[in-house]
Amino acid sequence: MQTILLMILQVVVIVLVAPLFDGMARKLRAKLQSKQGSDIFQTYRDIIKLFKRGRTVPECSHWVFRWAPFFLFATSAAILAAIPITYNQNMGYGAYSDIFVIIYLGALLRFVFGAASMDSGNPFAATGGGREQMLGVYVEPVMIMCLIVVMLAAGTSNLVTIQELVKTGAIGYQIPSFAVASIAFLWCMYVETGRKPFDLAEAEQELQEGLLGEYAGSDLGLVQAALILKQFAMIGLFLTIFEPWNFNNPILALIIFVLKAGVFYVAAVFIDNFGPRFRMTSSMRKNALAALAISFIALTLYVVGA
Numbered sequence: 001m002q003t004i005l006l007m008i009l010q011v012v013v014i015v016l017v018a019p020l021f022d023g024m025a026r027k028l029r030a031k032l033q034s035k036q037g038s039d040i041f042q043t044y045r046d047i048i049k050l051f052k053r054g055r056t057v058p059e060c061s062h063w064v065f066r067w068a069p070f071f072l073f074a075t076s077a078a079i080l081a082a083i084p085i086t087y088n089q090n091m092g093y094g095a096y097s098d099i100f101v102i103i104y105l106g107a108l109l110r111f112v113f114g115a116a117s118m119d120s121g122n123p124f125a126a127t128g129g130g131r132e133q134m135l136g137v138y139v140e141p142v143m144i145m146c147l148i149v150v151m152l153a154a155g156t157s158n159l160v161t162i163q164e165l166v167k168t169g170a171i172g173y174q175i176p177s178f179a180v181a182s183i184a185f186l187w188c189m190y191v192e193t194g195r196k197p198f199d200l201a202e203a204e205q206e207l208q209e210g211l212l213g214e215y216a217g218s219d220l221g222l223v224q225a226a227l228i229l230k231q232f233a234m235i236g237l238f239l240t241i242f243e244p245w246n247f248n249n250p251i252l253a254l255i256i257f258v259l260k261a262g263v264f265y266v267a268a269v270f271i272d273n274f275g276p277r278f279r280m281t282s283s284m285r286k287n288a289l290a291a292l293a294i295s296f297i298a299l300t301l302y303v304v305g306a
Contacts, residue, residue, distance in 0.1 A: 193268055
């Protein structure tokens with residue numbers, strides 16, 4: 001019971017603070033582009049404003065589109081709850097705090113995203129949904145290969161056990177395959193946070209968020225909150241496996257986790273701002289092939305015993 005309460009606590013706290021980091025990232029991006037930008041609390045105001053408005057749905061849509069915002073938010077929250085931040089000492093929840101649980105929930109979230117975009121009847125939304133599925137084709141093989149290396153090295157898929165093994169030095173960066181896998185997984189984390197060159201601000205409505213084009217009011221606010229939660233969940237998965245050092249006290253662990261995730265979140269803005277610009281397909285092809293090669297090297301190193 002205590003662990004369930006801690007799971008709820010970490011989800012609630014991150015729901016409350018995540019918009020702050022999104023606002024900080026937006027402010028920093030504006031400053032780097034010599035613009036004034038909005039203040040760091042603008043994301044809170046945007047979401048609150050959207051929740052004050054009613055629902056508007058296309059007449060041609062079905063229950064998939066209408067229930068998708070709730071489902072996306074619940075799935076993002078479930079992924080976040082599966083990451084052992086506040087309950088990093090309780091191995092009894094291995095059945096839930098497990099890499100396979102996160103993989104299946106992530107795949108489910110991406111599927112609902114695509115299904116809702118097609119159900120909206122908007123061709124731009126369908127294009128955005130197709131793009132989201134294409135991202136999955138490129139990213140998921142790399143991510144899964146990295147996680148296989150970690151699971152083989154640890155001998156388990158339990159995240160609590162894995163982070164304890166890394167803390168004690170039983171596995172970690174002294175193992176070449178683990179170190180190489182962390183590089184490829186870092187790329188996956190960056191892509192899943194929706195940054196350039198995998199997102200273009202000027203084409204956001206048509207591509208990155210095209211699938212949200214038919215959502216309005218509270219539905220749009222809920223989906224945007226779900227996307228921010230998903231970004232934090234992906235950063236959290238990287239931190240839990242590759243940078244798990246934290247306090248055992250749940251409150252202190254949560255504070256340190258939020259600060260570490262915030263640093264990653266804001267640091268991505270610098271890559272976003274100063275990184276090169278590519279066409280979507282060529283960018284994914286070049287970067288994904290490099291990341292896939294790195295993850296394959298990691299798996300090969302493990303097989304040969306390095």
